[in-house]
Amino acid sequence: MGVIDLIKDRRSVRDYVKGDIPYEDIIEMIDAARWAPSSGNLQNWYFIIIKNREKIEKISLAANQEFIKNSNAIIIVCSNDKIVESIYGDRGKVYSIQNTAAAIQNILLVATEKGIGTCWIGAFDEEKVKEIAKIPKDISVHAIITLGYYSNKPTPPKRKNLEDITFFEEWGNKTYKPSLYPIMDYLKEEINKIKSLKP
């Protein structure tokens, strides 16, 4: 599957069937995560794989989200914010969030390609999750990713229209100026040419 199709195919899956996700598959996801961009290439992220059922249940409680307990595995995404903040100051807080978010998206996409459902969980009691997974005080917990096989993929939730979220050159300007974007016109022509070709 091409990357655009993969991006659109990814869904937050919250209904899992029983199964064991091999460590090899999860490691491949984390391998993709470490190739995400990060501020100053600091790679200040850490990933904890959890398969233990008791721990998964505790995490479900810490997040107060019932469906988590039926997932086949979990990845806890953490970061060392201190190292980023020592270099970039207050802005480092934002960078840590962005670094881990880029890594998380890579994990979700590799899982999607493997037919494994995921859900990005942001709402949880961080202190409780730290306790369950023995995460040090000075490490932040950014997200929990549930992993699980599924029988039905949810229908895609609606997306905002492109024209409502895209501005040209300045905030609020929705007027497309073709003269400023010759490459887009060129691409359009090329795409039309390809479409008109007979198989």
Ligand SMILES: Cc1cc2nc3c(=O)[nH]c(=O)nc-3n(C[C@H](O)[C@H](O)[C@H](O)COP(=O)(O)O)c2cc1C
């Ligand atoms: C930062 C962040 C936090 C989220 N937290 C939760 C969560 O706590 N529980 C949950 O069920 N889904 C959570 N989601 C998933 C969103 O609800 C979901 O991505 C959104 O509804 C769009 O659906 P889709 O992922 O299928 O495209 C979170 C997503 C993001 C990016």
